[in-house]
Amino acid sequence: MEKLTPKQQRVYDYIRDTLAATGAPPTRAEIAEALGFASANAAQAHLRTLARKGAIELGSRRSRGIRLLGGAPIGLDGPVANDDDHTDEGLAVIGRVAAGMPVLAVEHIERRVQVSQAIFSAPADYLLTVQGDSMTGAGILDGDLLGVRRTTDVREGQIAVFRLGDDVTVKRFHRDRDGIRLLAENPDYPDITVDAEADELALEGLAVGVLRAIS
Amino acid sequence: MEKLTPKQQRVYDYIRDTLAATGAPPTRAEIAEALGFASANAAQAHLRTLARKGAIELGSRRSRGIRLLGGAPIGLDGPVANDDDHTDEGLAVIGRVAAGMPVLAVEHIERRVQVSQAIFSAPADYLLTVQGDSMTGAGILDGDLLGVRRTTDVREGQIAVFRLGDDVTVKRFHRDRDGIRLLAENPDYPDITVDAEADELALEGLAVGVLRAIS
DNA sequence: TTGCCGACTGGATATATTTACAGCATGGAA
DNA sequence: TTCCATGCTGTAAATATATCCAGTCGGCAA
Structure with a gap:
């Protein structure tokens, strides 16, 4: 040819x-x-x-x-997503997380989903099932699967998964001279003001993407 | 079938x-x-x-x-690997969808994304990039990838991809004795009343899921 | 029987599509 | 310079196609 x-x-x-x-x-x-x-x-x-x-x-x-007629086969144009490690197994979907237990503990894994990391803004380590409507304003609805990347720090305005005492929650991070606040994106839900003294705040990871089934 | x-x-x-x-x-x-x-x-x-x-x-x-639609895909002889059906090549990301003011959409495969059909409510045939904010109320934001399943009919209240003349748009389907209306899920956007006579409305497919990168 | 569905015939018509014809502009090769 | 291929715009005509309308026929279930 x-x-x-x-x-x-x-x-x-x-x-x-x-x-x-x-x-x-x-x-x-x-x-x-x-x-x-x-x-x-x-x-x-x-x-x-x-x-x-x-x-x-x-x-x-x-x-x-x-x-x-030509012989050029369809190629996967674009970069092929390279996962960190376990590509074959897909991402683990985490359901409800028991108080104090590590999020990624095996007992929390409900199933695995094969998803290209390419659709996330950064490689996700696992998927979390969102519970509640506090982030609907950011397009994160009850039941959505949230792609989470484990990190050790969040920046102002990022949406992330936090552990506050016994609760795991998804919120937008905000910090100023008054301290840290976890902002809900739904007027019906109050923002959470973190009391550095009394509350035990931990960062589970950054939200890097959302997956949702529409029925 | x-x-x-x-x-x-x-x-x-x-x-x-x-x-x-x-x-x-x-x-x-x-x-x-x-x-x-x-x-x-x-x-x-x-x-x-x-x-x-x-x-x-x-x-x-x-x-x-x-x-x-039914059964196994036929092998188009020649170099064409049939798309649609799946898994190996991932879903094709096709063009953009106007979800705000209708914008001209040139259909064309931009890239492919590997996604398990399991995350959708029904198997998706392709992904469309959403453009505009008219469906933010349904958690579908500008830039989201919408999983679309080609079908020939929509039911009341379902979110689907429609083609109105040359424009492609995502809306919630509503039909009553007065006719068909495509409802936006954002108070800033008007619903579209379809004039059966003048408008040429076509169903592109049902929205079966959403994928989004959060940055 | 009546009514509905699967299977057609025939004819008409509005579109969709292919294709030919006439040009215009650029850049390389002879 | 002239010739030729690449890459286009624009118009028009000839065909190819999709679709609608009005009927016909036989089988089957209510």
Whole structure:
């Protein structure tokens, strides 16, 4: 197969993707719109060139009559997410956490979910099932799975998972001269002011992502 | 998937075979000729029945807009690995969805994400990047990846992806004696009242889940 | 019997799609 | 410089397709 120019390759790729996404090849007009051409004829010219070079085959007067011939298989474009370690097992989903017990204790693992770390802002170490509506304002609803990355420090304004005495909670972190406050993102819930003396505050990890089933 | 009659199965098989043989689904006329019908309308009726039973999916006014749903995916010969179905390649992230003021959406696969179907309420066929804040009340924020399952019908109250003319939007479906309305979940955004006459409303699929990176 | 569904025929029509024709601009090769 | 390939815009016409409407027929269940 003769070599394709970058532009021609883009047309070829679009055909391949459309085939995969819709089950049928695109029309000239669809190609033109997708690649930003004002005229479908530009796509037509490209197709003829691709056919001449042996990358595709065109059916005469046949709507969507484009067949891929070239040998380039679909590749996982983009970077492949590299997990820290246990890629195969997926992320553990943690349910309710008993008081004082380490979050990642085996007995808390309900199941495992295979998820690419690519969808998180940073690699997650486990998933936590959110309970309650205190963070709905941040788009974190009751029942959501929260991707958590274990860290030792939080920065101002970040959403993280904290342990306050016996309770594990998700809140936005805020610290100023008056001390630390854990802010809820729901007017119906009060912010939590942490009394450095009396309360025992621990950071479980940073919230790096949310997964939710919509029914 | 509802059971098919022998005749319906023959139509289904012909679509599958045509897809494998030519790289594109057949037209009504081609189906009619292949199965010996004198009228393409006979094929049309069969297709509608197949769609109703969930065996295929029909694209509105789209030439060769037939998509197989039931059973094993067919091997598009040539270099095209069929997407959709799954696991190995992950879900395709397709274009952007206007969730605020409708924005022109150019459909096109941006990347792929490995996600277990288990986190969705139903298997997703692809992921769409949400654009806009009109569904924040439902915990769907700007930039979120929305898991979409291609279907042919929505039920009252479900959140789905609609195409209104050239615009793609995520909204909650509502239908009553006055007609169809697409409800935003954000007081700052107006609900969309669909004019059955003037507007061309199409269902892209059901929202089955949300993925979001928190930074 | 009545009514509904699966299976068609035939004809009409609005779109969707392909394709030809006419140009324009750029850059490399002869 | 001239020729040619790449890459486009724009318009129009010829076809290909999807879809709607109006009926027909036989089987089956209420």
